[in-house]
Amino acid sequence: MKRQVLLLSLLVAHGCSDSSELDRPVIRLEIDAAVDVPEELDELLITLVASRSDDGGDFCETQGPFLIRLSSPEDLPTWIDSVQGDVYSRRLAYRVDGFVHEEEEDGGDQVFRREGVERWPDAGQSFVRIEIEGGCYGELCRDDRQCVDEECARVPAPGVFDDPGMHDPGQPCELERAP
Numbered sequence: 001m002k003r004q005v006l007l008l009s010l011l012v013a014h015g016c017s018d019s020s021e022l023d024r025p026v027i028r029l030e031i032d033a034a035v036d037v038p039e040e041l042d043e044l045l046i047t048l049v050a051s052r053s054d055d056g057g058d059f060c061e062t063q064g065p066f067l068i069r070l071s072s073p074e075d076l077p078t079w080i081d082s083v084q085g086d087v088y089s090r091r092l093a094y095r096v097d098g099f100v101h102e103e104e105e106d107g108g109d110q111v112f113r114r115e116g117v118e119r120w121p122d123a124g125q126s127f128v129r130i131e132i133e134g135g136c137y138g139e140l141c142r143d144d145r146q147c148v149d150e151e152c153a154r155v156p157a158p159g160v161f162d163d164p165g166m167h168d169p170g171q172p173c174e175l176e177r178a179p
Contacts, residue, residue: 025084026125027092027118032077033132035111037070040137043099043108044068046080047161050088050173054119059166060088060173065097084120088173093117093160096130111138113146115155 035041045065052058068078082092095115099108112132120126136147144158160166 025120025123027082027084027120028079028125028127029082029094029096029130030077030079030127031096031130031132033098033112033137034134035132035137037073037076039100041098041100041111041132042070043101044070044078045097045099047095047097048082048173049093049160049167050082050085051091051093052088052168054090058168059093059160060085060171061167061169062161063173065095081125085173088171089120091117091119093157094128094130095161096132098132110140112136113140114148115146115157115161117156117160 029046031044031046033041045067047062047064047066049059049062052060066080068075070076070078093115094117095113097110098112100111101108114130114132116128116130118126118128133149135150139147139150139152141147141152143162144155145152146155147153
């Protein structure tokens with residue numbers, strides 16, 4: 001069974017929701033990995049943040065991380081839909097962290113991180129495929145870098161998830177009016 005999550009204005013609703021009937025632009029993040037589930041990957045944490053302009057310093061408060069547990073190979077690919085908000089409507093930044101747990105109680109070992117930034121489409125739905133290649137499995141780079149094609153490459157928006165100066169303080173992503 002493939003897992004799907006619908007994020008409406010960056011609010012989480014679990015289930016098999018179909019966002020194709022919504023009248024707002026949607027970005028679908030489809031996540032897949034070239035590793036064995038659950039032996040090499042059993043948990044995904046997805047963190048999202050949206051901006052209200054293209055210059056990059058006015059993001060809403062970080063949303064997530066949202067947890068997706070993986071228990072069988074059929075759980076991948078999985079997808080998350082993010083629906084454009086009223087104010088934070090220009091770009092969506094995402095971070096996907098993958099973990100594997102030796103025992104159910106342990107915190108797990110991080111085995112990958114992927115970050116990206118996408119503009120919402122003017123209408124309809126756009127698709128972003130996030131493929132975790134086997135060559136990047138277990139290769140964690142510095143905070144402002146990520147493994148892509150077996151190389152450490154710069155993340156597209158350094159600090160967007162960790163630097164409070166890039167966020168409108170206390171502003172949720174589902175605002176109906178600009179702060």
